[in-house]
Amino acid sequence: MARDGRLGVGIIGAGHVGPVIGAALAGAGHRLIGITAGSDPDRVEAVLPGVAVLDADELVRQSQLVVVAVPSEQLAGLVEGLAEVGAWQPGQLVMHTDPAFGTAVLEPALRGGAIPLAVHPAISFTGTTLDLRQLQAAYAAVTGPPMVLPIAQALAVELGCEPVVIAEDDRPAYAEAISTASAFARSIVGQATGILRGIGVENPGGYLSALVSSTFERALREPVGE
Structure with missing residues (x-):
């Protein structure tokens, strides 16, 4: 070194x-x-x-x-x-x-x-x-x-x-959490933008950007179970 x-x-x-x-x-x-x-x-x-x-x-x-x-x-x-x-x-x-x-x-x-x-x-x-x-x-x-x-x-x-x-033994569980969060976010956003595109909303990703960001931010900060 x-x-x-x-x-x-x-x-x-x-x-x-x-x-x-x-x-x-x-x-x-x-x-x-x-x-x-x-x-x-x-x-x-x-x-x-x-x-x-x-x-x-x-x-x-x-x-x-x-x-x-x-x-x-x-x-x-x-x-x-x-x-x-x-x-x-x-x-x-x-x-x-x-x-x-x-x-x-x-x-x-x-x-x-x-x-x-x-x-x-x-x-x-x-x-x-x-x-x-x-x-x-x-x-x-x-x-x-x-x-x-x-x-x-x-x-x-x-x-x-x-x-x-x-911990070493906890890495598989950690990876599962990362994968679950990533897959869920992509799936839900993809579904929502598809619906908006289907009713003629231009740039559905941009339309949802503030809503999705604020919703995820709130969900991450709220205590589990509330």
Whole structure:
């Protein structure tokens, strides 16, 4: 780790989450080593202008903090594959962003001497710089071994989030809560906008924006059962 606390950061995953996490950490003063290739290089360039594109194993070997932001079904295999080629480095921080997993999924990196962390910012990522503003009002679920949990909490704060510790065994329940809230919101809003569109209301999403925002805000603040 750098003496001044600033880290060389490598991002594995160029979808909606990875580039935004990289931009937030760069904004906190960390140095971006690079990112793996993705299917939308123009969007990544807009969020991380001038960022180097590197293979995952080379990126890991050069980074002090590796952020793994890939789909759930790819996470375990990716971490194991990098272990098989000896990419993980002793003392290196490895942080994934998946809500469903704690740090057990990073065990292959731990075998290589890396320090495992799990940090999930609870926002719906668009993959654009608009997400940086969302992070400033968000919470983040953090999981890690007790001795290094403060590092996970500090990284969440540097992303702009308020950290909330979630136990390893509670990550599946946490992921269920996140999935339920996200699916419900999309379903209800989609149904309502469809009805308004059907009766000729132009821009039904804009029409409902203030109503939906205020209703959700009230629901989130009201005590359960009232």
